[in-house]
Amino acid sequence: MRKTDAAGNPLPPKPRRRVRAVSPLPMRDGVSASWVMLPDGPWSTLLDFFEERFPLVTRQQWHDRMRAGLVADAQGRPVEPEAPYRAHQRLWYWRELDDEADIPFEETVLYRDERILVADKPHFMPVVPTGRYLQSSLLVRLKRRLGIETLSPLHRIDRGTAGIVLFSVDSALREPYQALFRDRAAHKQYEAIVHWRPGLELPAVHRSHLRDDESFLRTCEQSGAPPNSESRIELLRANGRFAHLKLEPVSGRKHQLRVHCAALGAPIVNDDYYPKLLPEGPDDFSRPLQLLARALSFVDPLDGRERHFESQRRLGMESQVHATDS
Structure with a gap:
C-alpha cells in the first residue's frame, strides 16, 4: 500500500539508492580496479x-x-x-598508461580522521584519473601514499584549479557528506586573479543559465533561459591591469566561476578555455590558472561540529596585485 502524507496525498517514491559494485581485485600501486x-x-x-x-x-x-x-x-x-x-x-x-606525463608538484594533506580527509591540491593535477593522467591524479597519489583503498572524492575542482578537496575515507559514511554538496550546505570560497580594466563594475551576485557548448569541452551562458547558476563576487583589490577577486559559488556547474568571470569582462589570468579556447599542448607549468579553492566550511552531518578548512597555497600573482602603486 502506497504511503500518504498527513493530508492523504500519496508520497513520492523514495529514490533508489545506487549500489556500488564491490571490486574482487585489490588496489594496485594506488589504482583501484x-x-x-x-x-x-x-x-x-x-x-x-x-x-x-x-x-x-x-x-x-x-x-x-x-x-x-x-x-x-x-x-x-x-x-x-x-x-x-x-x-x-x-x-x-586495472587501468594503465604507458607514457604518463609527470606533474612536478606535491599535494598536501591538511586534515584526516576516520571519516574524512582534506587535501590541498596543486595546479595542473586532476582530482581523479582522466585522459592522460593516472598516477599523477590526486586520488591515486593519496591512495598510494596512505594506503586507503576506500578513499573517494566528495566533490571536484578543475585540473587547473588549486586548493581544497574533501574526500570520504569510510565508504559506509560517504552519503551524509555527499549530501552537503548536493544540498548546497557546504560553503565554498574561491579567489582569482583576473584581467581588469579601470571602471569595470562587477555585480555582487551573477546569475545565468549555463549549458555545454557544441564541443562539450566548455560551458557557455544561454540568454533568455532561467538561471541555473549563481556566484557571489567581491573585489578585494585592483591594481592596473589585474584584480584580485573573492568568489563564492552558490551552485556547482562545470567551469562556473571561469565562465562567469569571462562573461563579466574579467577573465581569469592564464585560462586556456575562456573567453577563447586555445589549442591543447603540453602543460606550461610557468602559467598556472590563477584560481584557488581557498576555503571550505560546513556543519559535520554526523556530529554537528563546525568544520572549516583553508588552503595553504597562494596565487602567484596575488602579491603583484596587492603591491602599492609607485
Missing part, C-alpha cells in the same frame, strides 16, 4: 571486445594484460584473451 559491463554485441572473444571498446590500448597490450592476470571476472578469476564473449557479465581491470 575499474569495471565494465559487457553489452550485447557481435564480438567473438573478450580480446575482440576490449580492442574495440578501448582503442587507445593496442590489441597486443590487452592480450598481454590478460595473460598476466590483469583482467578478471566478478569473482576475481583471471580471464583469457581467447575466452568466448558473453554479454551481461562484469569484468574488472
